[in-house]
Amino acid sequence: MKSNTLLIISCFDIIGSNTAAEHRVKLYIKSLIRHNNINKIYLFYSNTLWTFDKDLNVINQKRTIKQTVKLINRETPIFIYPSTNVLKVFYYLFYFKLIHVRKLFIEANEIRKYSTTLYQGNLLSLIRYKLILKKFLSIIYDYSIKYFDGIISISENIKRYYSQINKNILIIPILSEIPNEINSYRTYNYNSPFIITFTGTVNIKKENLDILFEAISIVNSNIKLHLYGSIDNYNHNKLNELIRKFSLNNRVHYIGFVNQNELKDIFNKSHLLILPRGNIKQNQYGFSTKLSEYLVSGRPILVTNVSDNGKYIVDMVNGFIIEPDSLNAFVSKIEFIYSNYNKFYTLPKNAINTVKKNFDYKLYTEKLYNFLYK
Numbered sequence: 001m002k003s004n005t006l007l008i009i010s011c012f013d014i015i016g017s018n019t020a021a022e023h024r025v026k027l028y029i030k031s032l033i034r035h036n037n038i039n040k041i042y043l044f045y046s047n048t049l050w051t052f053d054k055d056l057n058v059i060n061q062k063r064t065i066k067q068t069v070k071l072i073n074r075e076t077p078i079f080i081y082p083s084t085n086v087l088k089v090f091y092y093l094f095y096f097k098l099i100h101v102r103k104l105f106i107e108a109n110e111i112r113k114y115s116t117t118l119y120q121g122n123l124l125s126l127i128r129y130k131l132i133l134k135k136f137l138s139i140i141y142d143y144s145i146k147y148f149d150g151i152i153s154i155s156e157n158i159k160r161y162y163s164q165i166n167k168n169i170l171i172i173p174i175l176s177e178i179p180n181e182i183n184s185y186r187t188y189n190y191n192s193p194f195i196i197t198f199t200g201t202v203n204i205k206k207e208n209l210d211i212l213f214e215a216i217s218i219v220n221s222n223i224k225l226h227l228y229g230s231i232d233n234y235n236h237n238k239l240n241e242l243i244r245k246f247s248l249n250n251r252v253h254y255i256g257f258v259n260q261n262e263l264k265d266i267f268n269k270s271h272l273l274i275l276p277r278g279n280i281k282q283n284q285y286g287f288s289t290k291l292s293e294y295l296v297s298g299r300p301i302l303v304t305n306v307s308d309n310g311k312y313i314v315d316m317v318n319g320f321i322i323e324p325d326s327l328n329a330f331v332s333k334i335e336f337i338y339s340n341y342n343k344f345y346t347l348p349k350n351a352i353n354t355v356k357k358n359f360d361y362k363l364y365t366e367k368l369y370n371f372l373y374k
Helices: 020-033 063-071 086-099 112-118 127-146 156-162 209-218 234-244 260-267 281-285 288-296 327-337 347-358 359-373
Strands: 004-010 037-044 048-053 056-060 078-081 104-107 152-153 169-172 193-198 223-228 252-256 271-274 300-303 319-321
Touching: 004 020, 020 037, 020 048, 020 078, 020 104, 048 063, 048 327, 078 086, 078 327, 086 104, 086 193, 104 127, 112 127, 152 156, 152 359, 156 169, 156 281, 169 359, 193 260, 209 234, 209 327, 234 252, 252 319, 271 288, 288 300, 288 347, 300 327, 319 327
Parallel strands: 004 037, 004 078, 078 104, 104 152, 152 169, 193 223, 193 271, 223 252, 271 300, 300 319
Antiparallel strands: 037 048, 048 056
16 A cells, blocks of 8 residues: 655645645545545645654644755655735745645635735825736736646636646535535524624625625615624724615624634524625636535525626525625515525535535545655
């Protein structure tokens, strides 16, 4: 039996970051370590090396990248998990391909040149120059993709985009771990507030929150919206402006940042989970990893038909799906869900079945192994 390892290079401090990226990388590790030929997986960032053994025991040690390379043999594949700092990707590409001539792969979970358009602050001259630089670097980033031995893409659209540059692409969609205990279905008695919950980074433009807030101002006043997640100053100010504009002080509540282990209780108190993303370029190519958490929550979900959502969500079967950017669609669907909520008790169970068929990390053990090692 072969005894193989894998080195994952993260371009940011990923362990303990409480991010979707940390969740995805850990599920990659759980998936691959199940393979008979894998005995350990290394994760490196910021001069720290984390070692995961077959039983997922973890140790971490201070190691430089030079010391880390000496631990692995020449056949060990290296997998880059990128961040918004593309310069780190350029550095690792140069270091591993040109200096050490190693087998190098990279994750593609968005198209960089489209993510740079999301900055919404005042475009002062310095900021404008930074954006121009980011766009220039994103063009170089796209070109550099050809030099990797393979790409793991999170969506069909990203695969189509990069297939013009690199032909060796594997699609691994959003990944999920089915919990041992799932929240039981919660009926609604119409005597208490109906809670719609959003979790994730709060970005007004990316998440289409301006239209959602307006919809909340129109639908039944018993419907409340709770938002959980990190937010920058610009978006926080914009959020407060929208709350004032639509008179939503008692109906929209930004709770703040929460840890991953708090989500089950948050979902348990909710009636509907929502991903209201608009049809901007970044969302067309990306695939929200938040959906994988929503689908195993035990609660109905409402998403917009962007990226691969429509490939997996069937309206009124395993969730609710509407066209993006339509105020009327949001209003009519939320009112419909509210009025008929207790009729859709089978949706969460069907959502779990969708995860079992498409997103369970155990489904991808063999595919990942074959892609990285053969």
